[in-house]
Amino acid sequence: MSLIENNGKKVASVLCVASCFPVVATVYAMETNPGWHGDKYVKEDATVAKGWEEIEGKSYYFSEEDGTVDKETTQEAVVATVNVEMTETVQKEVQEDASNVIEEVKEEQKQEQETPDVPAESETPEVPAEPETPAEPETPEVPVTPETPAQPETPVTPEEPVVPETPVTPETPVVPEEPSVPVTPETPVQPETPAEPEVPVEPEVPVVPETPSNPYADLNNRIAQAAISLVGVTDGQWCTQVVQQALALAGVQDAYQLWPDQYVGQYGYYTDDPQPGNLIYYYNGGRGVDHIAIYIGNGMAVHGNFYDANGVSKTIISSVYINGGAPQFIQVQR
Incomplete structure (x- = not known):
């Protein structure tokens, strides 16, 4: 009887164990490789990450019990980290701007110290003005002899006549008033009669014959x-x-x-x-x-x-x- 027949159960058990060993080895090898395995992360030393770990530039919090990622705690930590980073960035920029301003002020002060003072315009001595040439005296104008007014053929009518030695100023002739018409209570008041009769348009002038006795x-x-x-x-x-x-x-x-x-x-x-x-x-x-x-x-x-x-x-x-x-x-x- 052969060895296999006599030890069949043992051989079967050995073969079964031997067939399972590669699978277990494969699983074990996969779980010990560095990297993410679901919600867990295996580090380079083949240990499961727990607590705070920085992976690929990001921080993660892993459970201390089973090594799974605690997403809520990780998210809060990320927000806090971002705020801290922004604050640090702003502070850094402010510091840099302040440093730049200080440097510029120092540079300006340095340039002012190196630049020689320029005398003000008021300190420049004034050049004496050239004496003005006296103006030539004006030639006095020769008085113009008033022209003697020409005697017009028909003299201009003056407003008043030439006054003799002791003339008597003629008074304006007064128009005699017409006697007013008596007004009776029953008779309406009559308008005043004009003082003078209407002027005829062309009254006839008697023609005076020229005779030896009337040469004019x-x-x-x-x-x-x-x-x-x-x-x-x-x-x-x-x-x-x-x-x-x-x-x-x-x-x-x-x-x-x-x-x-x-x-x-x-x-x-x-x-x-x-x-x-x-x-x-x-x-x-x-x-x-x-x-x-x-x-x-x-x-x-x-x-x-x-x-x-x-x-x-x-x-x-x-x-x-x-x-x-x-x-x-x-x-x-x-």
């Missing part, structure tokens, strides 16, 4: 026509200004503005034969002032500076006999 008929006609053309045109002017303009328009070369009582001695003579174009002089005019007008015929005359019912100075045609005045007719000789 043509001049008289021109003066009368000129006086009529001034009605309503020379409003606001004095009676002497109106007469002066009428003479100038009629061709009298030396037509000047005079006092009313000076026209007879300057331009002609008194006449008892009134003709249209004669001047009319009123001594005080029955109103306390002298007055001068131009006769245009038919008992009418052109009066300057004659006030209407509204107190406005007008050049109008009115009666020769104003307020009882005593007219004196003047024949102009030119």
Whole structure:
């Protein structure tokens, strides 16, 4: 009988153990290799990591009992580590910035010490200014001799006539007031009648024929026509200004503005034969002032500076006999 047959059980047991040995060896070898084995970590010395271990730059906490990773404790430790690292990084950067600032300040102080002081602009001695060349004296201007004003053919009408030695200032002729109409209780009040009649547009001037006894008929006609053309045109002017303009328009070369009582001695003579174009002089005019007008015929005359019912100075045609005045007719000789 063979050995195997006699020791079959033992051989089977040995063979069974021998077949299991490689498996166990393999398992044991795997568990002792360094690295992660599930939640456990085998270190280089083939021992299981327990407690705090740093693996591949990270910290892990392993149970002291079975060596498995305690994830909660590890996570808290990681957060704390990150905070510490950030704090250390910030502190380090602040320290570096402070060091840089200190270095810059030291460098600036060093440069200031090495740089020589530059004198201020105010310390620079001023260069004396060159003396100014005295200006040449101005040549005194030669006074200009005023030019003698040329005598115009028709003199400019002055605001006031040339005053003789002791002239009496003519007062503004006063328009006589019309008698007011008595008002009865039953009769409405009538408006005031204008002091003067309306001025005719073109009153007819009698033409005086030139005869040996009246050689100035043509001049008289021109003066009368000129006086009529001034009605309503020379409003606001004095009676002497109106007469002066009428003479100038009629061709009298030396037509000047005079006092009313000076026209007879300057331009002609008194006449008892009134003709249209004669001047009319009123001594005080029955109103306390002298007055001068131009006769245009038919008992009418052109009066300057004659006030209407509204107190406005007008050049109008009115009666020769104003307020009882005593007219004196003047024949102009030119």
